[in-house]
Amino acid sequence: MDESVLRQLRAEASRENYSSMARLAHALYENGLSVPEVMRECYGVDLPLEFLVLAEAELWRLGLLVVCTDQPWRLAVPPARGGPLAASDPPDGTEPKLLALDPDLLPLVFTLGTNSPSWENKEVLCYRLSELAAGRPTVFRLREKTTRRDRVKRRGDSLLTVLEELHLEELRETERLMDAPDDWGVGAEDEHLEAARELVERVEELRRKVAAREAR
Numbered sequence: 001m002d003e004s005v006l007r008q009l010r011a012e013a014s015r016e017n018y019s020s021m022a023r024l025a026h027a028l029y030e031n032g033l034s035v036p037e038v039m040r041e042c043y044g045v046d047l048p049l050e051f052l053v054l055a056e057a058e059l060w061r062l063g064l065l066v067v068c069t070d071q072p073w074r075l076a077v078p079p080a081r082g083g084p085l086a087a088s089d090p091p092d093g094t095e096p097k098l099l100a101l102d103p104d105l106l107p108l109v110f111t112l113g114t115n116s117p118s119w120e121n122k123e124v125l126c127y128r129l130s131e132l133a134a135g136r137p138t139v140f141r142l143r144e145k146t147t148r149r150d151r152v153k154r155r156g157d158s159l160l161t162v163l164e165e166l167h168l169e170e171l172r173e174t175e176r177l178m179d180a181p182d183d184w185g186v187g188a189e190d191e192h193l194e195a196a197r198e199l200v201e202r203v204e205e206l207r208r209k210v211a212a213r214e215a216r
Contacts (some may be wrong), residue, residue, distance in 0.1 A: 013042070015103070016096040018070050018088040025075040025084045035076050040073055043106065045129050048137035050160050051209045052076070059109075060203055065116070066109035066125075066164055069095055075107075094124070094144055102149050104128050105140070108159060113166060114173045115204070121145045125155060125162060160210065163203050171196040 006027055013024040028038045035055065039047045055076035060068040077083025092167055100109050106127040117123050122144050131138045139162050141155040156162040174196040192210045 010041075013186060015043075018074075018095075019086060021075055022084040026079065026086075027154050029078050029084075030131055035078060037080075039072060041078060044128060045126075045132040047072065047076075047132065048158070049213055050137060050158055050210050051182065052204075053120065053213060054159070054206060056204060063177070064163065064199055065112040065170060066163070066201060067112065068109050069107045069124075071095060074104065089145070093161075098124065098142075098144075101146065102152060103140075104130050106132070108139075110144070111166060113170045115169060117143060125159065126152075127159075138184070152161075160203065160207050164200075165208065167196070167200045171200055177206055192201075 009020075009024045009027050013020045015021060025038050025042055028041050033041065036046065036052060039051075051072070055073060058064070060073060070151045074088075075084045077085075095107050098105055106129055107124050108127060109125050111125065124144055126140050126142070127137065128140060137158040138216055139155045139157075139159050140152050142152045146152070156165065173191075174192050178193060195199075
């Protein structure tokens with residue numbers, strides 16, 4: 001692609017407008033850049049290895065207790081795998097709203113689970129660009145309707161650490177409910193417990209994949 005076209009796409013790209021970011025990412029892939037290189041061009045920092053592994057594994061398809069944001073996940077899908085999608089589907093005002101609150105945030109996922117906040121004011125997990133620039137994949141949390149920056153709190157050392165904690169907590173809650181009389185239907189106990197254990201194992205397998213990549 002002509003360099004002048006790339007310059008124009010870079011100038012037009014705004015994190016508040018998913019489609020503009022998708023156009024830039026697609027052009028960068030066409031110019032032969034890899035996923036890590038495209039992410040750096042789009043966000044100005046290197047995204048951590050855990051993000052790259054989770055994107056390759058298509059986190060949004062794994063059935064974990066999270067809902068992925070559009071960015072940066074959709075931009076990390078190269079054309080060979082059908083991406084990046086041209087537009088958010090459906091359009092969601094959450095990400096632009098969070099960016100208006102604090103542009104240093106990079107929203108990643110909304111949490112689910114028994115003890116998660118209600119969906120009407122869901123919890124959002126984010127990286128910070130400044131932390132990523134310093135080589136730290138620290139994760140922060142806030143509620144979707146938060147209007148104050150001081151409500152953004154540190155949640156964990158990395159996204160995988162937080163995901164592991166979230167799913168272990170869900171497993172413990174499932175075990176607690178199993179011990180409570182009349183809380184489950186007949187035969188439901190083993191089914192729910194096995195499902196919770198399976199989700200923990202999926203997260204642990206992702207952690208093993210990251211560790212294997214780090215050891216290369």
